[in-house]
Amino acid sequence: MIGVWRRHQALISGVTSFAIILAAWQLAVDFGLVKAFFVSSPALVTTQFIKQLHSGEVLTNLSVSLYEFAWGLGLAVVVGGACGIFASWSRTFEAVLEPFIWFKYSSPTIAFYPIFVAWLGLGEPTIIAISFIFAITPVYANTLSGIKNADPDLIRAARSFGARRHDLFLKVALPGSVPILVAGLRLAVGRALTGVVAAELFGATAGLGFAISFYGQKLKTNEMMVSLMLVVILGIIFNQLLSLLESATDSWRTGPGRAE
């Protein structure tokens, strides 16, 4: 018994912790401490979830949001990665991009939402654009710093064995920066999801963010909670997948250079 506890301590505590939160939520509503109108309850959310599952609403919202998310993230990875690689090659290119990256980094991206609506119309293209802009910075920044900070000893060793520029890039810098690239990807996934949901709150015809905003404005808490929970669960699943990828790509590394 104690052995089981020791080995799976984190898992058991985690599950207990979520169970306590759900139980407290349900009991608080059942005993009338808070009104179900404001906070809904796990039982009500579950009933509503099954209802929305049967009507196909869950599947529609989920697939629309995931479709926009995939486009936003994909574009960010391609464009951000390419810009990062070019910037790591050329100091001039890096300096050309620098002010715009900084502006993007410190500006609340969503402020440009109305402009995107003017350019691309309300709905899918605008949401993809917002998600793309949310996600591109970590991809660019991590690609750049990952390649630039390649281990100088390895570079010198490769050079002395006659490696050319593209050899250095393909065989030393790129593989060496994989953990940093994956860390950037992990940040980008979170931001792309935030971008999709935030943009959908403002204007969409389907999607999780749309459902949250739509039911929220009608004060239908139960219906809103279904999509809210789905967003939270989606965030957790993506994060877990990426941390698996992180440890998988990092596992061949040994010694002090290993990223935590």
Added chain:
Amino acid sequence: MAVTTQIEPRQVPSLGALINRHYSLVVSTISVLVFLALWQISADQGWINARYTSTPSAVARAALVIFRTDNFFYHAWVSLSEFGIGFALALVVSVPLGLVLGTSRSIRLFVEPPLMAMYTAPRLALLPILIVWLGIGMASKVAIVFLGAIFPIIVNTIAGVRDADPRLIQAARAFGATRLDIFTKILIPGCLPAILMGIRLGIGRGLLSVIVGEMFVSEAGIGYQIMTYGQGMQIDKLLVYAFVVSIFGYSLTLAVKLMEDHIRSWRPAS
């Protein structure tokens, strides 16, 4: 890293040497100027529709109008106080909580999973329910700033405490330090850079939250103005407000970054 004392050469450096030394700065400046010029020219020549993109000169004119007549300081004050209150609350809660969670493994095991769930989930999705709970006024924005800023600070504080150098703690123990001594003299100074990094991330999240919150539903504030001008297709005025927020966010994060570098500079590289 941050402070390099350098003996200045006697003679005035030539222009070529100056450009060489500040190469990146020069290229960056040229890049921005070219961008602005292209923007202005292509709108003037009708290559792009200035109705959708505005022009740099129109934005500059709009800025003058806004600072003079648009109740700018009122809206800025509303946003700033929502941000300030939310962020201060986040700071008060997150740092002590992070220190406790970093020190105690048993509490951390229970609290960390829901904490990480909130940290990774897009918290802006909570906006509609916060409006239901707290109304469309300032309270809901304070709450969304609080939720946006609190998690990066907690997570970084925990990481800072856990990364505290065990040799220092052992040494202090050997010299008879109490638990409190270790806490106040090793752990807190030791995780200050990590806390500051959390604060820096929190500032970005908090600013985004206040703007999104005001754009979603509100009665006043910078985000409210952005949405109003966006819907009225007054892109020049919208851009002025977006620039103001960017400059504010940039200066604030830069200030924290400088503090971070300053604190890090007196400790030996580990």
